[in-house]
Amino acid sequence: MSLSPLWTDIDWNRAGRQDSFLNLEHSVHRSAYGIVPIPISLFKNGSGPTLLLMAGSHGDEYEGQAILTRLIQTLDADSVSGRIIVLPAANLPAALEGSRVSPLDGGNLNRCFGDSISDNPTSRIADYIANTILPMCDVFFDFHSGGSSLEYMPCTYATVSDDPDKAADTLDALEFMNAPIAWAHKGIPQGSEAGRAAYRNGVVYLSGEFGGGGRISRQATRVAERAMYRLMAHLKILPLASEWKEEIESRLMNASQRHYFYADRDGIFEPAAALGDEVGRGDLAGTILNPETPVQAGVRVFFPESGTWICSRAIGRVRRGDCLGHLLTDVSREEILASE
Ligand SMILES: [Zn+2]
Structure with missing residues (x-):
């Protein structure tokens, strides 16, 4: 059929x-x-x-x-x-x-x-x-x-x-x-x-x-x-x-691609800020910790740009490559229309 x-x-x-x-x-x-x-x-x-x-x-x-x-x-x-x-x-x-x-x-x-x-x-x-x-x-x-x-x-x-x-x-x-x-x-x-x-x-x-x-x-x-x-x-x-x-x-x-940030190691991502916070480029976003190897130093993750933390990972455990979140920045209607 x-x-x-x-x-x-x-x-x-x-x-x-x-x-x-x-x-x-x-x-x-x-x-x-x-x-x-x-x-x-x-x-x-x-x-x-x-x-x-x-x-x-x-x-x-x-x-x-x-x-x-x-x-x-x-x-x-x-x-x-x-x-x-x-x-x-x-x-x-x-x-x-x-x-x-x-x-x-x-x-x-x-x-x-x-x-x-x-x-x-x-x-x-x-x-x-x-x-x-x-x-x-x-x-x-x-x-x-x-x-x-x-x-x-x-x-x-x-x-x-x-x-x-x-x-x-x-x-x-x-x-x-x-x-x-x-x-x-x-x-x-x-x-x-x-x-x-x-x-x-x-x-x-x-x-x-x-x-x-x-x-x-x-x-x-x-x-x-x-x-x-x-x-x-x-x-x-x-x-x-x-x-x-x-x-x-x-x-x-x-937002652009540079407003997104990612895990570069497996572990637990402990955020240092909250969803909705206004953050600056280089501010601490959080730390990836490894309870499976607790003496290993944590990896600090920094915000790649300034903006509002609009999206965050909702699952604590992360793998290398997981998106940890992204930011948005204020923009005018004219800037949107003029952008490429
Ligand atoms: Zn969807």
């Missing part, structure tokens, strides 16, 4: 709400014609833009999965102007495991959006999102967090296009979302992350790192949910409910 490797009965152009599944073929010993049913909902009414909301790209990042599950339960299609496509657990096998990668093939969905697609279950999900769903979309909001191994101060994130009009659209949306920290990264995504597929389709790409550490945070969930509803109001897809109207102080920030 050979049918489509991924199919759905969703009618993308029908008004009203539809709750169904993307059926991913998965043929294995115990189930030759088996499928993985990935939930999808569509809300369409009147005229307006198309927004894709996606969570569970990484199965161990829970804030977005919770928010989109609640949205599906509460959203009234009649209140929508335009079209909202919701994928609350995009890499369903990973979401069911609470794992960053899929137990089916080890696939990391957010590393499967490159310009060539491999033939495995995770890549087939990416292929369908990139080549069937995104061509219908104007804006893509992709929920992330630090997962099991990293912890983030909750922040929105956007890739800012080289195209001046698209860049302005992206920064306007980010500003209206009004998260406490908005991280903007200028340039065409070069890797195989979802932003690359959005770029290929001319879709505005918005994301966020909402918490982490393998748990779900009330505060991060609140930041992410507020950002989502404010984005939908900015796009005029939904009116802005009074609950989300209050404006808060927001910092526009960015």
Whole structure:
């Protein structure tokens, strides 16, 4: 038998709400014609833009999965102007495991959006999102967090296009979302992350790192949910409910590779500062200790730049090459637009 490797009965152009599944073929010993049913909902009414909301790209990042599950339960299609496509657990096998990668093939969905697609279950999900769903979309909001191994101060994130009009659209949306920290990264995504597929389709790409550490945070969930509803109001897809109207102080920030720091020895990383601290270049970030050889001197790790400690490793034990965290620095909208 050979049918489509991924199919759905969703009618993308029908008004009203539809709750169904993307059926991913998965043929294995115990189930030759088996499928993985990935939930999808569509809300369409009147005229307006198309927004894709996606969570569970990484199965161990829970804030977005919770928010989109609640949205599906509460959203009234009649209140929508335009079209909202919701994928609350995009890499369903990973979401069911609470794992960053899929137990089916080890696939990391957010590393499967490159310009060539491999033939495995995770890549087939990416292929369908990139080549069937995104061509219908104007804006893509992709929920992330630090997962099991990293912890983030909750922040929105956007890739800012080289195209001046698209860049302005992206920064306007980010500003209206009004998260406490908005991280903007200028340039065409070069890797195989979802932003690359959005770029290929001319879709505005918005994301966020909402918490982490393998748990779900009330505060991060609140930041992410507020950002989502404010984005939908900015796009005029939904009116802005009074609950989300209050404006808060927001910092526009960015980072480069030199803001990331790594373990250069196995051991236990004991931090010398806390997430959210303002730190200076050369300040002590922490020490890698070896309880297995306790007389061996610890290795001190220093912050490579000045900035705000926005992301830290959430697991105490480290191996050489593990990312211990990264910093963000304040930046103006004009500096983002002028950067390469
Ligand atoms: Zn993620």
